[in-house]
Amino acid sequence: MRFDQEPIASYGQTGKTAVLLINLGTPDEPRPAAVRRYLREFLSDPRVVEIPAALWQPLLRLVILPLRGRQSAQKYAKVWMREGSPLKVHTEHQTAALRQLLLANDYDVIVDYAMRYGNPSISDKMRQLRQAGVERILVLPLYPQYSSSTTAAAADEVFRVLRHLRNQPDVRTVRQYHDHPSYIDALRQQVEAYWQQHGRPDFAAGERLLLSFHGVPRRTLDLGDPYHDQCLKTGKLLAEALQLSETACRLTFQSRFGKAEWLQPYTAPTLEELGRAGTSRVDVFCPGFTSDCLETLEEINMEGRHAYAAAGGRAFHFIPCLNASPAWITALGEIAARHLQGWPILPEAEAEATRARAEASAAARQGVRA
Missing domain, CATH: 3.40.50.1400 (Rossmann fold)
Incomplete structure (x- = not known):
């Protein structure tokens, strides 16, 4: 197995932290070829269709994709937005809003998103984050309820990508938040x-x-x-x-x-x-x-x-769904903050000030005891 070339780390340098939102995915365009390409990847995942590949793949490629590709493309065309697929557009808005919220609360983190199927892929995004010097990734699927066919499928792909990284980052995954x-x-x-x-x-x-x-x-x-x-x-x-x-x-x-x-x-x-x-x-x-x-x-x-x-x-x-409603972005921020605990997520200057305050407080307590 070949491993990806990694960015050269500098001694003493603290790597970056990222929050990676993951959604299901969408075709690149509402056309039969693009929809078939997307459905082939989606319906070939054994987490989604738990039928032996030897039985399922001939049926998928010879019957289902030719029939559903055109039908699904017509359905996508009915809801396609000027900016693109609704799922992708809303996920982009959620990503931008969460990034702004965390920045406003002094979190020094990168916020990005990927799709489990289609583009942008989890593989591409994780490699981009590594090239940007990210050493800690919080994987936050946009599925509130855990399911093997969604949450676990996203985690499968994240850890498949990790197998090809020479210098693997710390990774945390959010399993569920159905009752948050x-x-x-x-x-x-x-x-x-x-x-x-x-x-x-x-x-x-x-x-x-x-x-x-x-x-x-x-x-x-x-x-x-x-x-x-x-x-x-x-x-x-x-x-x-x-x-x-x-x-x-x-x-x-x-x-x-x-x-x-x-x-x-x-x-x-x-x-x-x-x-x-x-x-x-x-x-x-x-x-x-x-x-x-x-x-x-x-x-x-x-x-x-x-x-x-x-x-x-x-x-x-x-x-309408939650999309980028303020209350939902606030909830996403709270979920992310909970799972980011313990990682260096404050700007270096603020982190130094926090350490200085902690040291001063500890010294003051020591003086009182003396």
Whole structure:
């Protein structure tokens, strides 16, 4: 195995610290070739599809990619922003806002982001950070609920890259924050801010709030993946923060793929059920997605809206994801700060002043004891 060439370190030099946000990924453009390239990488990860490669790869390359590439490209084109893919645009805004927040609080850290699949890749970003003299990296996935197919997949790639580095940096990973008080409060503020502008549903009259999380195969729950339980915990805490009952606030799972059973209840059938029941209003919020993306903008706000209306539903309200809301950036800052503890993250001058104050305080205490 060949190892990467490393920057030459100077004696006594203190390396830099970085926070690397990681999101799922997105095609480079809303065209079939780019979407197929992205889906091939995504769906080839054994963390995502737990089928032996010898069985899965022929089906993926000969059937799924030719069919889904064009269909998915059409869906991406519906939500594509002037600046690019919504997921990438919102992740860039979150990165810039977190960088500004940490800088304002005197944290001397580099803040950047990478995508698990697609660009910018984890490999490229980690190598760029090493070339910039970074010796400590906090890996912060933008997945509040832990799942083998998301959080673990990101960690797999981080540690795969480390195998090729001659001079490996210190690395810390954030496993989950599904019940972090500031994350829950950011969700609450996002929902309530929407209701302040568009009115609050009349829950007493049967109107509902739907919390839709990304689905995973039911089998993963049986094998010990904590994702399902963490989604339930997030939903429970958010409902309590909004002072809603389980009847008024329902939790569902979306994005089912294939014929196997996935986590239930499913979002689309639930929307149809509410529509057939004549529900006058349903609001849908996706707490597990920290950025609006294809799954929220197209699957929920377009396909879900249509399914609900076609079944007889009336008013459909889509509540945007956290994106770069101030409360969410504050939560990200608190999560990052907690996991940065113990690393040299203050500017050198401030660090020297802190050490001097600590030494003076220790000397004063010693004098009192004497």
